[in-house]
Amino acid sequence: MKIQKIEKKISLSAVMTGVVACIVLITLLSALFFIIKFYENAMKQTSITSSEQAVVQVMNTVESYTGDMAEIMEIIAENIGKDNPVLDDFLKNLLLIRSDVVAITTYDTAGRLLNCWSDGLQLKDELYQNLSYFEIENGTGLVISKPHVESLFVNYYPWVVTISQHMKNFQGEDILVCMDIRFSNIASYLDDVGIGQHGYCFILDTNGNIVYHPQQQLLYSGLKEEKTEMLTDFQDGVYTRSNVIYTINTLENCNWRIVGVCYVDEMITNKVENMIRISVILLLLVLITALIAGNLFSKAFAKPANQLAKAMGDFEEDAENFHFIPVRGTSEILSLSNSFGQMVVRIQRLMDKVRREEITLRKTELKALQAQINPHFLYNTLDSIAWMCEEERTEEAVEMVNALARLFRISISKGNELIPIEKELQHAQSYLKIQNFRYKNQFTYHFDVDSGCLGYLCNKITLQPIIENAIYHGLNRLIDEGRIDISIQENEDGISMKVKDNGVGMSLEQCEEILHREASDKTGIGLKNVHERIQIYFGENYGISIISELDEGTCVEIRIPKIQEGGYEIK
């Protein structure tokens, strides 16, 4: 029952919608997953490539810039050996041409400032601290300092880097030449380099000092930090650290390194979010489609299928009276419906045929049975008659013969199964008369008949077997005088015929048994036969019932419907 209920609840359209939704969901999710993965990889690759390209470009530019500076240093080296006015002019011109060179200073081996050239800047009277000077070993060639503030001039503090080199002056003494450079050119170039949306490049020296960063002031203000320590340890190459791609390249001609920073997730997350949004909408659309499709499907298939199923159920319940209305729908449904319709017709035809055949068969059997006359009964009766004739009790013998004749006549009744109750009563009386003669008045019998019932029909030979049963099984073994009461009454449901005796009675088992026992040779038609005949003709509501009590007697009731002459047709 439970399973049936659940089955009923899950409709075909719902299942279809669900299945489609699931398939779409799974496909979409897996597709999304793989696409995102692929996309992520591709994006990462692109980011790395563009990062590398940007860094290489920056590197080339910066390299050419530092190359320029190195060249300038070389030119200075060539000219530093010249006399002062020439050198002065040369350096002044140089400072004019290269606006990014702030100052050129020379120091003796003890670190004392020898000379300073600048583009019209006022040198401080007293140098509190000179950040442009730092000791380098002789012979190391060109050295670039970390960025610092220019501290040589009055009220002028730009950020510079210092390029230092040992040279020989015109007197052949070893001096240190320092050139302070504002890297505004590189700076403005670097500011414009972008990798992705927020990526950038910055210059780091090999000691981990940031030479220039597009967000230098943010770094100085403590609003931003760059993981310089980590980056210093890295060799050149590409590194991915928690969604940040670092691309590092070291310049060939100095100790600067270009670091490209690129944020992978920002590039990917946006797109992925977008993709997810689109997918969700796609999913919704597909769900809607599935809903519509499911609905249409159910209209075209599920509903007719349900109708068909219901029709089948109806047919199952009441096959005989079922009338099939063809179901409309798709061709599959139509063919199903047609087949079912044909099947119904054929089954009904077959059922009819079988029933008719059964009835015919039964009738033939019954007729054959009824036609049989219990030979023992006949012999005994004839013996009795013969004996009466011998004793010259002619009248009684005549009566006996008449009764016997009537008995047989009614038994045959022109082959009709249903005879009026009156006839059946006569039959019973004849039988009782004969038996009473034979049993030498061992029992008495009484009839109590509602005269209104006499006209109704009943199966023939219904009372006789019961009376026979009462005599043989109830009264035969009785010492006292037996008594048989036969009553026929009309009531609401039909007609009730009762045969009551005061014989030995039966136990419940015996009652059961007697209803199901085939007739023996000795007795005529058994109770079972009577019961079956009534049921075949009138249905299961009618038949025989037995009430019995040991040593008290038995009452057998026969119930049949009220049927007038001609009012009956075989079902």
Add this chain to the structure above:
Amino acid sequence: MKSNRMRNILFGLFVILLIVCYVCGIGFIIRNLNPNEKEGENSKHYVAVITKSTTSAFWKSVFAGANAASTEYNLTISFDGPENEEDFETQNQMIERAVKNGAEVIIFSAVDYYANAEAINEAAKQGVKIVVIDSEVNSNKVSCCISTDNYQAGCMAGDAVLKSKEEKLFVGIINFDKNSANGQQREEGFRDTILSDPRVTIVETRNVLSTIENSKGETIDLLTKHPEINVIATFNEWTSLGVGYAIQELDLSEETMVVAFDSNVVSVGMLETGEVDGLIVQNPYAMGYLAVERAYQLINNLPIDETRVDTETTLITRQNMFEDECQKVLFSFD
């Protein structure tokens, strides 16, 4: 039969509804495929920065920070400030104008703690969010305040003074406008710190106009009237320069200890040459940057981390001025 027809009609409506959903969905997808087009130029949000002045190095640095942040957060930004630092009326007009021009956030530094309050409240009433930097205003409509902890900065100046080895400290204070909140807070911190020391006597406090000339004149006047003064404290960029020039003129750089505020190329020079002995340097760049960052958060209704942010201050003396970290604080990179 009737219910059947009803059902058919309902089904039809259902299908139509679904089709409408369908069309909407497809439209949405198509629009979503080009998400970049959604953000047009005209959808840029406008943030107005109104400050006490626009000329000092301090404010230029604030603007630089604000600019950096506005580029990063894609905001339109404007800078405005009165010509002199006492002019709260012009400031109030600027607030009104900014509201009229559709500013969504006003980043404000009050000339006058009280006189600017009404204009700010009015602007807030129009739905403009207020972020205060540097100097506060008497209003409870302020969403966020980013400034130096002025009292603490005053204390820092006081500590610098107390490092002096002199036996007696006669202190003169040159402060700017009395109604300006940050100046008063700094002075309070300064006083509280130095008065704990028995060597200290505060000779006189002068409130001067926030210009070099006025503060220079007042300083010279103060020093001639009270020659015993050997410590001068002053609390903003212009008065610092004024005091520095006065000391230079009177040639008292050896005798007088000067603790001043804010970094300016000139005041740094004076620090080096000795007219100024200590500089309390704020972090104006961070102030500007953080203010615009908060403005962005306010516009987008993002949660704000703190309603009060204290930016760093550093005491710079002649000894540490060229140390790496101090260089970064003292000299802006441009």
